[in-house]
Amino acid sequence: MPIKLTLDWKIQGIHSWFYMAKEKGYFSQEGLDVQIDQGEGSAVTVTRIMSGAYDAGFGDMNAVIQNALSKPELAPVMVYQIYNQPPSSVLVKKDGPVGDLKGLAGKKVGSPAGSAAGRLFPALTSAAGIDPSTVEIVNVAPNLQEQMLIRGNVDASLVFNLTSYLNIIGLGLDPDKDFNWYNYGDSGVDIYSNGLMVSRKLLDEHPQAVRGLVKAVNRAMVEVINDPAAGAAIIKSTEPLINEALEKRRIDFAVKNLIVSEETGKVGLGGIDEARLLRSIATIKAAYGLEGDIAPERVFSADYLPPLPERTIE
Template identity: 40%
Template sequence: MFSPRSFLVAAAAVIGLTAPLLAPAPAAAQTKLKMVLNWKYQGPQGWFFLAEDRGYFKKAGIDIQMDQGNGSGAPIPLVANGTYDVGFGDINALIQFAATKPAEAPIAVYVMYNQPPFTVAVRADSPIKSPKDFEGKKLGGAAGDGALKLFPALCKIAKIDCTKIEVTNMQPNLREQMLMNKQVDGVFGYVNTIRFSAKLMGVADKDIRYINFGDYGMNLYSNAIIVSKKLVAEKPEVVKGLIAAINQGLQDALKDPDAAIAAVAKREPLIKPDVEKDRFMATLHDEMNAPEIAKIGLGNVDKERLKKSIDILVEANGLTRTPTVDEIFTDKFIPPVADLPKKLF
């Protein structure tokens, strides 16, 4: 005879037996990665934060910590010595590091800045018109600044005497202030970093001029995602997931720059969103928009061009060893060319 109570008891027993089978599997363990950026939290970091906020790192099994940096040259030794797993830094600093310490050197896996942003900024009323005019003057920059690290190469290529130039280190946040207060005659940096940091101080574009390294034969790549050899060897799937997440964050940022700036503001509420959006757009235009991306995609490199860059740095800096292209960059972790950005506007 059917009994509702006995049916419920039996059903409960069955559910109890099968519940473990029906419960969702625990989430896969997340790989913790520490990443150091090139600079302070600003508009051009928006794609990294958008990737985090939209869960792309988590989907790739990555729990990421992104810290502010102190110059594009600084991430290289920090990744090399294991302080960080990942860096967003200057590939030219990587080339110089790899020339002297090949066993320790990290490797670039996704190149974002494909046009040379390196500059010495001077006041508009300065008598400095070309690199030759640096002689007898005082220039300043942050110790980890990518342009400062490339200055010996510029000296050789532009045929100027570096020994006649006083170079002083300064805190990154004092750079534009020291320039405009005439404490130095010029400052090293990236054009758009200086330009918009000065703008935040109330300095108009017309009040600053730029002596750009690219105008003197230094057609170099710049900032890239750089990872440790240890991570590549031990967790290649994590590196591939990391790059896929960053690439998707960049794609999203290109479609919605305002969302990228909002992601930065979430971490640094004191930014001025309109200025940071302008900085974001200028970075796309001036530092990431090389014609080659229409064919090979943003993130990839023209290997012949990279080889020429390596040769320029080796010769200009008198390095005793020439790293190979494959020591500096690998394309094994980037998405297929069809999935890379090919047009930024």
């Protein structure tokens, strides 16, 4: 059965499990012919699926929540939660003026207009006990976030950590030794992020195809987590112009900071905690000023997950 799957962005190491599942025949073993296309953003994944152009995609749970509140009949359903933690972070220089989150009070903080990290910043300040009115938000271009922080134009930056980590390496600095990262998920912003979602049409009409899709992706996920170098090699063979060593570092960072957590030790890869999802829905509603109620099963289904032992990472 043919399935069109859209990524969230251009091909990177964090997409290696999809390409591994295709190249190693895991999709075909489930009777699936999966076409993988590059994306234009995590939220765009959702709109592409809602338009009917794609059957599945790698995109943001929070965009699913937003659309499920306004267009429940069209919004896709997450069937395999890949990023257990959100990629939004506060980035500061180790030798800079901000020593912890409370140190943001009275400081200049850079954020691109409309960014997810910026929209969720009030949730972060609330969790950290900071008066947001004491923080000056400076609008910065997305491609200049790290440079403005390094030059001292801002004291901190609200970033997508998976991107900034590699950007800093590209600037000739060490993202681990020269900077501190305050990840939103570690700092009280209890939300999920990207995962594998499918259209309601695919879910309703071809549930076995969804089950096979999830099984194949999970199989490849486990392999990549256990051997990131193999994931980077798959991406290099798919996109020869990428830097294989850098993409391995991206995979390593994603596994450590976004994918494997204390929660995944309990619910397994791809799973969620329903009480936490309810809190996530409340956080997203508040951050985006949304009204209405939504049941967790409208945005996530665990019905298609492989058995827990197949999704367990040591």
